[in-house]
Amino acid sequence: MPPTYDVVIAGGGVAGLAAAWRTVRRGLSVAVADPAPGGGATHASAGMLAPVSEVTYTEEPLLRLGLASLAAWPHFRAELEDESGVELDYRTEGTLEVARGADDMAYLDDLAAFERTLGLRVERLTGRECRSFEPMLAPSVRGGLLARDDAWVNPRRVVRALRTAFEKAGGTLVADRVSGIDASGTGGASVRLASGEAVAAGQIVVAAGSWSASLLPGLPVRPVKGEILRLRGPRGFLTRCVRGLVHGSPAYLVPRGDGEITLGATAQELGYDARVTAGGVYELLRDARELVPGITELELTETTVGFRPGTPDNLPLIGPAGPPGVFAATGHGRNGVLLTPITADAVAALLTGDEPPPVTGACHPGRFSK
Amino acid sequence: MPPTYDVVIAGGGVAGLAAAWRTVRRGLSVAVADPAPGGGATHASAGMLAPVSEVTYTEEPLLRLGLASLAAWPHFRAELEDESGVELDYRTEGTLEVARGADDMAYLDDLAAFERTLGLRVERLTGRECRSFEPMLAPSVRGGLLARDDAWVNPRRVVRALRTAFEKAGGTLVADRVSGIDASGTGGASVRLASGEAVAAGQIVVAAGSWSASLLPGLPVRPVKGEILRLRGPRGFLTRCVRGLVHGSPAYLVPRGDGEITLGATAQELGYDARVTAGGVYELLRDARELVPGITELELTETTVGFRPGTPDNLPLIGPAGPPGVFAATGHGRNGVLLTPITADAVAALLTGDEPPPVTGACHPGRFSK
Numbered sequence A, B: 001m002p003p004t005y006d007v008v009i010a011g012g013g014v015a016g017l018a019a020a021w022r023t024v025r026r027g028l029s030v031a032v033a034d035p036a037p038g039g040g041a042t043h044a045s046a047g048m049l050a051p052v053s054e055v056t057y058t059e060e061p062l063l064r065l066g067l068a069s070l071a072a073w074p075h076f077r078a079e080l081e082d083e084s085g086v087e088l089d090y091r092t093e094g095t096l097e098v099a100r101g102a103d104d105m106a107y108l109d110d111l112a113a114f115e116r117t118l119g120l121r122v123e124r125l126t127g128r129e130c131r132s133f134e135p136m137l138a139p140s141v142r143g144g145l146l147a148r149d150d151a152w153v154n155p156r157r158v159v160r161a162l163r164t165a166f167e168k169a170g171g172t173l174v175a176d177r178v179s180g181i182d183a184s185g186t187g188g189a190s191v192r193l194a195s196g197e198a199v200a201a202g203q204i205v206v207a208a209g210s211w212s213a214s215l216l217p218g219l220p221v222r223p224v225k226g227e228i229l230r231l232r233g234p235r236g237f238l239t240r241c242v243r244g245l246v247h248g249s250p251a252y253l254v255p256r257g258d259g260e261i262t263l264g265a266t267a268q269e270l271g272y273d274a275r276v277t278a279g280g281v282y283e284l285l286r287d288a289r290e291l292v293p294g295i296t297e298l299e300l301t302e303t304t305v306g307f308r309p310g311t312p313d314n315l316p317l318i319g320p321a322g323p324p325g326v327f328a329a330t331g332h333g334r335n336g337v338l339l340t341p342i343t344a345d346a347v348a349a350l351l352t353g354d355e356p357p358p359v360t361g362a363c364h365p366g367r368f369s370k
Helices: A014-024 A060-084 A102-117 A125-133 A157-166 A211-216 A278-291 A293-297 A339-352 A358-363 A364-367 B014-024 B060-084 B102-117 B126-134 B155-168 B209-214 B277-293 B291-295 B342-353 B356-365 B367-370
Strands: A004-010 A029-034 A093-099 A120-128 A144-146 A172-174 A176-182 A189-193 A196-208 A222-232 A240-247 A249-255 A260-264 A299-310 A317-320 A324-330 B004-010 B030-033 B095-099 B122-126 B143-147 B173-174 B178-182 B189-193 B198-206 B222-232 B241-246 B249-255 B262-263 B299-310 B317-320 B327-332
Touching: A004 A014, A004 A176, A014 A029, A014 A157, A014 A324, A014 A339, A060 A339, A060 A358, A093 A102, A093 A125, A102 A144, A102 A240, A120 A125, A125 A299, A144 A176, A157 A172, A176 A196, A189 B102, A189 B222, A196 A339, A196 B155, A211 A222, A211 A324, A211 B317, A222 A240, A222 A278, A240 A339, A240 B291, A249 A278, A278 A293, A278 B291, A278 B299, A293 B222, A293 B277, A293 B291, A299 B277, A299 B299, A317 A339, A317 B060, A324 A339, A324 B155, A358 A364, B004 B178, B014 B030, B014 B155, B014 B173, B014 B327, B014 B342, B030 B198, B060 B155, B060 B342, B060 B356, B095 B102, B095 B126, B102 B143, B102 B241, B122 B126, B122 B155, B126 B143, B155 B173, B178 B209, B189 B367, B198 B262, B198 B342, B209 B222, B209 B299, B209 B327, B249 B277, B262 B277, B277 B291, B317 B356, B327 B342, B342 B356, B356 B367
Parallel strands: A004 A029, A004 A196, A029 A172, A093 A240, A196 A324, B004 B030, B004 B198, B030 B173, B095 B241, B198 B327
Antiparallel strands: A093 A144, A120 A144, A176 A189, A189 A196, A222 A260, A222 A299, A240 A249, A249 A260, A317 A324, B095 B143, B122 B143, B178 B189, B189 B198, B222 B262, B222 B299, B241 B249, B249 B262, B317 B327
């Protein structure tokens, strides 16, 4: 007899682990299968909780989803820190989006007007005001926008906290990869592990990021390669997230409480090419230097590649997918950490027969085949 | 009774290991103490055997030393590969020094004239000829100099070969660091290891690179930090060593037979700051891109820091140093791999009472106190 759980979740990134934690707290038995939890896109992620900066004006459903999840973060964070004892380095000093030319300034003015219609607190700053907030900014910064409601978190700590909270609540981590799903029989579903073992499950959640289509063929998710760097500075080198457009690409620097700075990120559709490239590292350093020249003195501690799970409309895939009893929780693109609370709530509701948050209705995995 | 050797060598970089191998072959018992042989400056080194490119016209003693050692390399290599069974990736396709502007061209013309007076084979090439030799060169390359007598080698393979040949010849590797020298007694000298153990030695060689002054106080050797990168390309991406002046700094790309390319190097006098910096990596990639734009597509596999052992006159320190029976073999700056054969011959001669090669007379460690 194979081990049996009410729910097996394939993939232990932030989406899978958070859904698992929220579900086990509702009284179901849950196993998460992942040989290296948090080792995928989550490991690369910068952890910005910035729903507006990351979307275009045309992506309203994604914006609403992001704002709902941002609103859920403080409570989610409080519960997670409380239950795990792990501090998430959740920071609320805000994002400083800087402009270096007239075009950038005009863009920021439009963005500020748009953010205000959403009820978000934004302030237009002069270049001097920007540098008074962040003295390491380049002299070429002519102005900026301080988004006070943006927050950020250390995704690696979120993984550690979720693992701890999940296991404390009675959940099971299985250090193996799900290699297939068998949901065709009448006696319930099961997953096959790479080791060959089978695990029986009442319900199954595929949260395997950009690899999810290997378990649910036809699922419209694809890898969007990102290269991202980590630097080590003195504490307080930067206080806020700094973002800006350089050479036509968005660049960001995300400071942690311990002095680490995450510097990202490239975006390329190259399949699963996991190489850190000379060109990617060069461009990230070049662009970040133009925003914050002093980074040249910092230690380069890490070069990382991750694969964002992309979808055709940039909305995630959350809901029933494939055979009955099988759900998807993937396709979060560059917003996986931001969307963690709302994804977890939606999945936990679906697995227990409740109504998921209405805003997640736009995320039905079957929406492209209608 | 502590273990006793005719010779103990403190430091297992290329200098120490090569001296040890040459000495054990002369019939002496030799131990090399190093917790990580080849893990210092040798590990970072690109392994260019290019005596002319690396010196200024004013450094004639260093030039003569380099040319003598370059002449010794083919025989040294043949013996080392034969005795170790390790292939060194010794390559003789030559160095292509490229010019991108009129100043660079004038400099190369002078260099060519100078090299010809030394009897070296150099050819002036047009930009088109340069690109016919190396198609990946930037369109901005206007001309170049092909130095056919320059060679290069993989220093990590040299270390592997030297360790093997040394141990096959009966030498002993001690995986510990020499923390002090005791040569004051009448019953011969000894070294103290970091573990606390003592090892007795008839003679002692300090070949601890930039750390040598910690064993021989007052020895005029200092660390010159270098950051260096390794890329992974397809085989044949480059065939020759490519060098050029970019933004006032010399940049080089050294290809290996397996497709690896070593890209160097920064030079900073910052003590033992072992951090890989964002600025160092940025500048190396920026400069190399200007010579060979296609490197952006290659994998960045390694970022390394090494400490070149620098001396006031850029000549190494080879000869008696400190108490009787104690010798130095350090201070090779950026020329350690090039100078390996001549250093080994000189040290082996000194330890056995023979005359070292006359050209090494300029390297006496006491020359600054005269």
